Amino acid sequence: MFLRLCVLLCAVSFSVGVRAETVVVLGDSISAAYGIDVEQGWVHVLAAKLRAAGSKAEVRNESISGETSAGGLARIDRILNAQKPAVVIIELGANDGLRGLSPAELKHNLAEMIRRSEAHGAKVLLLSMTIPPNYGKRYIDMIYNVYHELSREMAVPAIPFILDDIALVRELMQPDGLHPNAKAQPLIADKIWRHLLPLLTPSSKKRD
Structure with a gap:
């Protein structure tokens, strides 16, 4: 009986030890392709890049086109409970800006998503977003500064605008001028890859 119990405990420990980490992406149309x-x-x-590098991490996309920070906040508890992620990548805020919503509300919503993710034991990677120049420099700066403030105040990594060096290159954008085309996607993935790897456990970064 004792021997059977030891074998069972070892099997459970092994199973837990090799279980892949989950990375959840919570974003809008930029992440929803x-x-x-x-x-x-x-x-x-x-x-695909993680798999090619031998990573055990699994990536789940919970992005919805048109999503705002309020929409992400409304969905995040369900996502956290269902996916139990090790890392949450938040790419939200552009639609808040495009709709002229309050930067203070954006900050509140993002901060609450960060808090809830961390309360579930997940690390957070924040993707800084901005909006077209016709919205005025003051408002654009207020939106963009939200990410830097949250990064500093809540000690979470924030990637600079992921479409920097992409948004103004016609060959990398769709005709609407707002969404990156297929050619731009590997460039975006590379930017996020460099910041994501430090958040994964060594066993998830590469197979033995």
């Missing part, structure tokens, strides 16, 4: 095939989107490219 708007206007292109899902398999071409940066989230899918990132997942």
Whole structure:
């Protein structure tokens, strides 16, 4: 009986030890591969890049086109409970800005998503977003500064605008001028890859 119990405990420990970490992406159309095939989107490219590098991490995309920070906050508890992620990548805020919503509300919503993710034991990677120049420099700066403030105040990594060096390159953007095309997706994945790796446990970064 004692021997059987020891074997069972060892089996359970091994199973838990090798279980893949889950990375959840909570974003809007930029992460939902708007206007292109899902398999071409940066989230899918990132997942493939992790697999090619021997990572055990699994990437789950919970992004919805048109999503705002309020929408993400409304969904995050369900996502955290269902996915139990080790890392949550938050790519939200552009639609808040495009709708002229309050930067203070954006900050509150993002901060609450960070708090709830961390309360579930997940690390958070924040993707800084901005909006087109026709919205005025003051408002644009207020939106963009939210990410830097949260990074500093809550000690979470924030990647600079992921479409920097992409948004103004016609060959990398869709005709609407707002969404990156398929050619841009590997460039976005590479930017996020460099910041994601330090958040994964050594066993998830590469197989033995």
